[in-house]
Amino acid sequence: xxxxxxxxxxxxxxxxLVIIILFxxxxxxxxxxxxxxxxxxxxxxxxxxxxxxxxxxxxTVLPYSEMGILQxxxxxxxxxxxxxxxHNEVLQNAGVKDYQQLRGMDMDAVGKEIQEAFWEIxxxxxxxxxxLYQGIDNIEEHMEYAPFMGIEKGxxxxxxxxxxxSQIAQDGDEATIxxxxxxxxxxxxSLLPTGAFNRMAEDSSKFGVLLLFSCLILILPYQIRERLAxxxxxxATTNTGRGIFGKRYIAAVLSCLLVCLLQAGAFLSVLxxxxxxxxxxxxxxxxxxxxxxxxxxxxxxxxxSISITILFNIAIVSVFYLISRIALNYIVGLAxxxxxxxxxxxLYIKVMNYFLFxxxxxxxxxxxxxxAGGLLLAAMIVVILHFRDRKxxxxx
Amino acid sequence: xxxxxxxxxxxxxxxxxxxxxxxxxNGLYGMLAPNGAGKTTLIKMITTLLLPTSGEILYNGMxxxxxxxxxxxxxxxxxxxxxxxxxxxxxxxxxxxxCLKKMPKKQVAGRIAELLELVGLSDVAHxxxxxxxxxxxxxxxxxxxxxNDPKILILDEPTAGLDPKExxxxxxxxxxxxxxxxxxxxxxxxxxxxxxxNQVIMIKxxxxxxxxxxxxxxxxxxxxxxxxxxxxEEFESFEQEYQVLSARQESGHMLVRFYVEEEEGIPKNSxxxxxxxxxxxxxxxx
Numbered sequence: 001x002x003x004x005x006x007x008x009x010x011x012x013x014x015x016x017l018v019i020i021i022l023f024x025x026x027x028x029x030x031x032x033x034x035x036x037x038x039x040x041x042x043x044x045x046x047x048x049x050x051x052x053x054x055x056x057x058x059x060t061v062l063p064y065s066e067m068g069i070l071q072x073x074x075x076x077x078x079x080x081x082x083x084x085x086x087h088n089e090v091l092q093n094a095g096v097k098d099y100q101q102l103r104g105m106d107m108d109a110v111g112k113e114i115q116e117a118f119w120e121i122x123x124x125x126x127x128x129x130x131x132l133y134q135g136i137d138n139i140e141e142h143m144e145y146a147p148f149m150g151i152e153k154g155x156x157x158x159x160x161x162x163x164x165x166s167q168i169a170q171d172g173d174e175a176t177i178x179x180x181x182x183x184x185x186x187x188x189x190s191l192l193p194t195g196a197f198n199r200m201a202e203d204s205s206k207f208g209v210l211l212l213f214s215c216l217i218l219i220l221p222y223q224i225r226e227r228l229a230x231x232x233x234x235x236a237t238t239n240t241g242r243g244i245f246g247k248r249y250i251a252a253v254l255s256c257l258l259v260c261l262l263q264a265g266a267f268l269s270v271l272x273x274x275x276x277x278x279x280x281x282x283x284x285x286x287x288x289x290x291x292x293x294x295x296x297x298x299x300x301x302x303x304x305s306i307s308i309t310i311l312f313n314i315a316i317v318s319v320f321y322l323i324s325r326i327a328l329n330y331i332v333g334l335a336x337x338x339x340x341x342x343x344x345x346x347l348y349i350k351v352m353n354y355f356l357f358x359x360x361x362x363x364x365x366x367x368x369x370x371x372a373g374g375l376l377l378a379a380m381i382v383v384i385l386h387f388r389d390r391k392x393x394x395x396x
Numbered sequence: 397x398x399x400x401x402x403x404x405x406x407x408x409x410x411x412x413x414x415x416x417x418x419x420x421x422n423g424l425y426g427m428l429a430p431n432g433a434g435k436t437t438l439i440k441m442i443t444t445l446l447l448p449t450s451g452e453i454l455y456n457g458m459x460x461x462x463x464x465x466x467x468x469x470x471x472x473x474x475x476x477x478x479x480x481x482x483x484x485x486x487x488x489x490x491x492x493x494x495c496l497k498k499m500p501k502k503q504v505a506g507r508i509a510e511l512l513e514l515v516g517l518s519d520v521a522h523x524x525x526x527x528x529x530x531x532x533x534x535x536x537x538x539x540x541x542x543x544n545d546p547k548i549l550i551l552d553e554p555t556a557g558l559d560p561k562e563x564x565x566x567x568x569x570x571x572x573x574x575x576x577x578x579x580x581x582x583x584x585x586x587x588x589x590x591x592x593x594n595q596v597i598m599i600k601x602x603x604x605x606x607x608x609x610x611x612x613x614x615x616x617x618x619x620x621x622x623x624x625x626x627x628x629e630e631f632e633s634f635e636q637e638y639q640v641l642s643a644r645q646e647s648g649h650m651l652v653r654f655y656v657e658e659e660e661g662i663p664k665n666s667x668x669x670x671x672x673x674x675x676x677x678x679x680x681x682x
Contacts, residue, residue, distance in 0.1 A: 003495055003496060006495060229480065229481050229482075230478075233440075234479055234540070235493075236444075237444060237468060238468060238493065239468050239498040
């Protein structure tokens with residue numbers, strides 16, 4: 001244990017940790033969207049508003065029987081917008097009485113002053129109300145051609161097919177249709193805003209890439225440094241030094257696990273700061289047409305997604321460990337390690353984007369296969385290296 | 397007692413050492429052979445870095461591979477290429493190695509201080525090793541090999557790259573260590589072992605050529621080493637006829653030390669000399 005702690009200290013060098021912090025900041029700014037949520041998109045903000053209004057009353061789900069509340073909220077927004085119209089001198093002079101009348105006007109045919117007054121209401125003073133109004137409009141519109149609740153018993157599959165055709169996959173397979181039918185039969189709508197769900201699902205796969213490079217930054221210099229120090233023959237003649245490679249691997253895994261957990265903490269802090277964590281108890285199905293293959297809460301999905309990402313990255317540590325064991329020096333290590341990390345990263349984003357989201361069944365198999373493949377590869381590397389290191393001639 | 401019984405090491409078709417049998421008790425053993433003769437292979441087998449292809453190595457009658465960690469607890473090793481962490485101080489590095497050697501925590505600090513004192517590095521105990529000279533690093537190497545107070549101390553080419561002053565210093569340290577343990581000093585530098593080795597092990601063509609005291613080994617060439625003064629211009633033809641061991645330019649002529657196998661071939665005026673270990677080395681490994 002003392003040796004493993006020594007090795008962990010050697011891995012977790014301050015300059016490397018600083019590099020990881022800087023890389024993380026850069027990565028968040030360049031690639032992660034969650035940190036801007038929901039302010040990067042006004043329609044998202046409206047979704048959040050709607051969710052908050054409903055969560056105050058219904059906590060996590062809106063029952064179908066309570067759908068009427070959407071109309072009430074819509075009316076409230078309309079009243080606010082009417083009031084804005086009525087307080088606008090230009091619109092009053094032009095004879096516009098309410099928002100719906102304004103909305104119905106052909107803006108190309110009116111004067112510049114009316115156009116400006118319209119934009120002022122739609123994109124500035126009444127933007128929150130407009131988006132909230134439109135958000136509810138969208139739900140109602142979708143409910144008309146692809147209802148996702150309030151379906152007559154026995155007609156769920158038909159409705160599911162409709163949803164699949166319009167929202168999920170044009171040629172929704174049987175399993176997908178069955179799963180959607182199962183979800184919509186519940187006759188309630190999760191109050192988790194679709195925008196928050198999507199943002200999180202996209203960022204989770206990017207988070208995997210962040211972990212991948214963090215582990216690479218930790219492992220590669222450590223293992224190559226050990227090799228270049230030419231200490232292995234000396235260590236192998238000592239009592240415990242014979243098993244030094246195994247101990248180094250354990251230390252590498254533990255150090256990477258620590259960094260991954262810290263990264264997960266940082267990721268969750270961002271999600272907390274922007275308010276996404278508020279929906280952790282809502283069912284992970286969005287308030288629209290995002291369904292998961294398995295029933296779970298948004299918090300459960302978040303935990304599962306982050307845990308799988310960490311597990312996969314810990315498995316990939318063995319790939320980096322192998323590279324650093326065979327690389328002759330830093331240049332070779334980087335020349336092999338960097339493209340490998342980029343390749344795995346691209347694959348990870350490609351495969352793990354929208355983890356567990358209902359779509360083609362094949363996608364689910366690919367996701368599970370990818371994770372299982374990573375774990376299997378790691379296990380193979382560990383076993384091969386273990387037997388190689390156990391050979392009585394010390395390979396140095 | 398450390399016993400090598402018919403030890404052979406092969407790498408595919410290449411034989412590194414063959415059929416070597418040696419018995420070693422406490423004392424300093426100089427392993428003498430030119431580069432590539434198999435010294436390092438033999439040492440790696442004694443340190444359990446390599447497994448003999450055939451034969452066995454026994455410590456007090458027990459196979460060292462079967463002893464495993466119990467044997468490694470008895471071994472101190474300074475490899476030919478002493479690896480260290482440049483940013484470590486000797487104290488940090490020795491602490492780490494003490495941990496690898498599973499030394500009890502309480503003993504470590506005292507033992508490190510004692511050893512750094514022994515090798516004359518107490519004043520730089522907390523300085524980073526990247527600033528150390530080759531000699532200082534080798535002394536750290538000795539200290540680490542001695543950490544666990546080994547019963548078998550193995551030093552592989554420890555003086556390579558050291559200046560004469562450092563080599564003398566190093567020799568003195570080694571000499572003091574051989575009293576109550578087996579010290580195996582592998583080298584191709586004759587002067588390293590000539591004055592301190594109790595026994596010399598000579599390896600030639602992957603086989604054990606000779607193992608004896610320095611005097612006994614030198615006596616092998618008794619009556620075969622001569623010195624002669626010759627004019628400078630005759631040196632080239634002389635060199636073709638005799639095995640010249642050394643030649644020194646003196647005022648107007650050369651003083652040549654040479655080896656003759658048979659008495660009939662000795663040039664006139666040659667002076668018979670006592671053979672030294674260097675002569676033996678040059679004759680044996682010609």
